[in-house]
Amino acid sequence: MKLYIAYGTEADQVIALRLQALAAVNGLGVYVPPAYTRRPSATTLEPQALDRLMESDVVLGVITTGISNTCRQELDAARAFARKKDLIVLADPAVALELQDHFPGKVVVIDPANPAQAEQQMVQYLKQTEIEQTARAALIALGTLALGLMLFAPQE
Amino acid sequence: MPKRSAVIDSSCIVSLDVLNLLPQLTYLFENIYIPKAVRRELYDVRSTRDRLRALLRQYAVIRRCNDYDQAAVNILWAERHSEGSKDLGEVEAVVQAAKLGAVAVVDDPWGRELAARFRLDYHGTLWILERLCELRLLFPAVLREHLLTLRARGRRFPLDAANGLLERVGEQGI
Numbered sequence: 001m002k003l004y005i006a007y008g009t010e011a012d013q014v015i016a017l018r019l020q021a022l023a024a025v026n027g028l029g030v031y032v033p034p035a036y037t038r039r040p041s042a043t044t045l046e047p048q049a050l051d052r053l054m055e056s057d058v059v060l061g062v063i064t065t066g067i068s069n070t071c072r073q074e075l076d077a078a079r080a081f082a083r084k085k086d087l088i089v090l091a092d093p094a095v096a097l098e099l100q101d102h103f104p105g106k107v108v109v110i111d112p113a114n115p116a117q118a119e120q121q122m123v124q125y126l127k128q129t130e131i132e133q134t135a136r137a138a139l140i141a142l143g144t145l146a147l148g149l150m151l152f153a154p155q156e
Numbered sequence: 157m158p159k160r161s162a163v164i165d166s167s168c169i170v171s172l173d174v175l176n177l178l179p180q181l182t183y184l185f186e187n188i189y190i191p192k193a194v195r196r197e198l199y200d201v202r203s204t205r206d207r208l209r210a211l212l213r214q215y216a217v218i219r220r221c222n223d224y225d226q227a228a229v230n231i232l233w234a235e236r237h238s239e240g241s242k243d244l245g246e247v248e249a250v251v252q253a254a255k256l257g258a259v260a261v262v263d264d265p266w267g268r269e270l271a272a273r274f275r276l277d278y279h280g281t282l283w284i285l286e287r288l289c290e291l292r293l294l295f296p297a298v299l300r301e302h303l304l305t306l307r308a309r310g311r312r313f314p315l316d317a318a319n320g321l322l323e324r325v326g327e328q329g330i
Contacts, residue, residue: 010216017179017215024179025293032179035216 001138003030004056006074008063008095010038015062015149022145028138031056038068045073053077058139061089061106062146063099075103088125088139090118090146108143110150118147160277161187163221163253164261166197166245170204171263171281171311173211175302180293182217184284189221189258191248224251232270239266250274263313281306282317289325296325303330 003023005016013035020030031052036042045053049070053059059078063071078087089107091099096109108122122143126136162185169190172178181188190208198204211218232247246267253260253276260271260278271278285302288294294302303318307330319329 013216014182017182017217021180021183021293025295034214036213038216 001028001058002056003028003139003142004053004059004074004078005030005032006059006061006071006078007032007038008061008067008071009065010035010068012062012064013038015064015146018149019060019062019142019146023142026138028142033070033074037070042068042070045070045077049074050077054081056085058086058088060139060143060146061087061091061099061103062150063089063091063095064150065092066095067099072102079103079106088122088143090122090143090150092150110147115147119144122147158182158184158186161185161189161256161258162261163189163191163249163256163258164194165249165264165267166194166204167263167311168261168281168284169194169211170198170207171306171313172284173207174309174311175305177284177288177294177302178211178215178218180288181284183291183293184287185259186217188215188218188261189252189256190218191224191245191252192220192222193244193248195220197243197245221252221256224248224255236266246270250276250278253278280313282313282321286321286324296322296327299325300327300330 005019007013007016013032016032020032023030033049037046037049053074061075075087075089078085087106089099089103090110091107093109093111096107100107108118108125110118123140126140195208198208228251229247233244236247246262246264249262250260250267250270254274260276262268262271262278263280268278285294285299289296289299300322306313322329
């Protein structure tokens with residue numbers, strides 16, 4: 001299974017890199033876009049990112065404080081691309097409302113006050129997808145880790 | 157999650173990049189700083205120059221650091237230079253680490269000695285590999301392969317210490 005992590009801003013890249021490191025040791029291929037793509041100067045999706053998006057089975061959004069232009073484009077592209085591509089956006093409550101409007105049914109709110117509900121919501125969402133069972137289990141594990149990393153990430 | 161930052165010398169960052177282990181460093185350090193002299197050393201060689209540029213663009217946690225105690229660097233550099241070395245990287249890495257309260261990540265024996273004189277927390281590439289094994293971010297068999305890769309690429313490391321590490325994780329020496 002190939003995973004693409006569309007993280008919101010440069011500050012969120014650390015969560016994506018930690019997930020990538022954990023996934024690598026468990027045999028999952030994870031692509032994390034370079035940090036410069038989250039800088040204000042980056043306005044369009046690069047061809048390499050598009051290729052990686054096309055190749056991926058799942059696109060995981062990780063958004064804590066805000067969403068960069070490029071991240072939004074990645075999530076839009078993931079939604080538009082293919083029927084078989086799954087999209088799940090893990091978002092902090094502060095940005096979740098805005099994202100829910102753009103990506104209805106794809107956003108899991110990571111509420112630090114209620115992590116159990118967030119996990120339940122994520123598992124529920126993944127159960128509805130058409131991903132193969134072992135891949136789904138791996139994704140649930142990875143999503144749970146993302147949840148933990150988001151909860152324990154230092155807040156600016 | 158880690159709260160400490162690290163200041164890294166050229167040899168360590170090149171070795172860890174060769175092994176594709178830079179994302180894993182986010183489990184050990186909050187930020188990884190590359191001092192000016194280390195960048196200059198890497199910019200001097202075309203292959204590492206291009207790679208350094210790419211790393212600085214790729215990873216938000218890898219940052220440049222430029223402010224340091226110039227007087228301290230000059231004194232230490234004179235000492236280092238008198239021993240015949242042209243590398244300023246270790247000196248700046250240690251002085252920067254002292255200023256930032258960071259860990260010095262240095263492989264060079266003189267640099268490690270200097271870090272000890274500054275009473276810094278200092279480590280090298282082998283320590284990082286061992287920590288990643290402890291965190292189960294690296295399997296022992298992969299660690300052995302990595303050490304072989306480093307040797308094949310001409311990256312220098314103390315063989316006794318490497319074999320000691322392999323023994324501790326239950327792998328055969330190299």
